[in-house]
Amino acid sequence: xxxxxxxxxxxxxxxxxxxxxxxxxxxxxxxxxxxxxxxxxxxxxxxxxxxxxxxxxxxxxxxxxxxxxxxxxxxxxxxxxxxxxxxxxxxxxxxxxxxxxxxxxxxxxxxxxxxxxxxxxxxxxxxxxxxxxxxxxxxxxxxxxxxxxxxxxxxxxxxxxxxxxxxxxxxxxxxxxxxxxxxxxxxxxxxxxxxxxxxxxxxxxxxxxxxx
Numbered sequence: 001x002x003x004x005x006x007x008x009x010x011x012x013x014x015x016x017x018x019x020x021x022x023x024x025x026x027x028x029x030x031x032x033x034x035x036x037x038x039x040x041x042x043x044x045x046x047x048x049x050x051x052x053x054x055x056x057x058x059x060x061x062x063x064x065x066x067x068x069x070x071x072x073x074x075x076x077x078x079x080x081x082x083x084x085x086x087x088x089x090x091x092x093x094x095x096x097x098x099x100x101x102x103x104x105x106x107x108x109x110x111x112x113x114x115x116x117x118x119x120x121x122x123x124x125x126x127x128x129x130x131x132x133x134x135x136x137x138x139x140x141x142x143x144x145x146x147x148x149x150x151x152x153x154x155x156x157x158x159x160x161x162x163x164x165x166x167x168x169x170x171x172x173x174x175x176x177x178x179x180x181x182x183x184x185x186x187x188x189x190x191x192x193x194x195x196x197x198x199x200x201x202x203x204x205x206x207x208x209x210x211x212x
Contacts, residue, residue, distance in 0.1 A: 020196045025188060028052070028195070029172060030202060032183035032211045041212055044187075044199060053199045055212060066207065068200050077200040081207065092204045096196070106132040107197070111145070111204045125208070127158075127201060145205055154182045158201055166190055167198045183211065 027047050034041030035054055040061045044053035051071045057063045068077040079094045096107040109129040127143035143166065148155035157168040171179055172186040189198050206212040 020194050021192060022195075023191050025191055026195060028187040028189065028199075030169065030185040030187050032185075032206060042203070042206060053196070055203060057212060061210065061212065063207075063212075066203060066212065068196070068203055076196050077203075079200060079203055079207075090208075092207065094200045094204070096200075109197070109200065111201070113208060125205075129197070143201070145201060152182070154185060156205060158198060164190075166193050167202075169202065 029045040030042060031045070032042045034056045035043055035051075036056045040057040040063075041055035043051060046052045053076070054069050054071065055066060056069075057066060064081045066079045067075045068079065069075050075097050077094045077096050079092055082091045082093060090113050092111040092113075094109045094111075107129065108131075109127055111125055111127050113125045124144065124146045127145060129141045129143060130138055131141075132138040142161035144159050144161070146157055146159065147153075148157055148168075148170070151170050155168075155170040158166045160166055167187060167189045169185045169187040171182065172184045173179055187198075187202065189195055203212065
């Protein structure tokens, strides 16, 4: 049986000491399966085969409230879906939980997807990210999530408003070159990009496509 990640399982200490932003490109394995038996969610491994992020929705799929956690169950982002029928759109709002290790900045993102685009098969969506420092000064940046249909229906990329690539996900190849299932992705995150934020956006993308 081919393993999703061929290396050893995670140790608790390595996850807690890891940084969410690094100066080099990082590769993660995203497996759209929960650690909880018969649950819904996903599990994310780093390059060493250690579990760094997880989502567990238990018995409910495509929940309106989802928590992105680390291995120990510490909540990093709370993600809520809000139906805005007046604007005929779905909106996912994510809030990063307070953590002194994340430079004490408040961070919120909003992903908006029109119902018409969902029904018409348009898989792209716009993301607005607002970060505030300790004295309330805010800064907004924009991202875009786009599907890469040429690379498979599960493939997508996240770009900044200037077109610069932030992250890209494609179906993973095993060490022997075998293409794994649609629910196993290789996610590459560019240098100096917040991994936890990217994983929160990957979570929303999975919710849009009923993967979680």
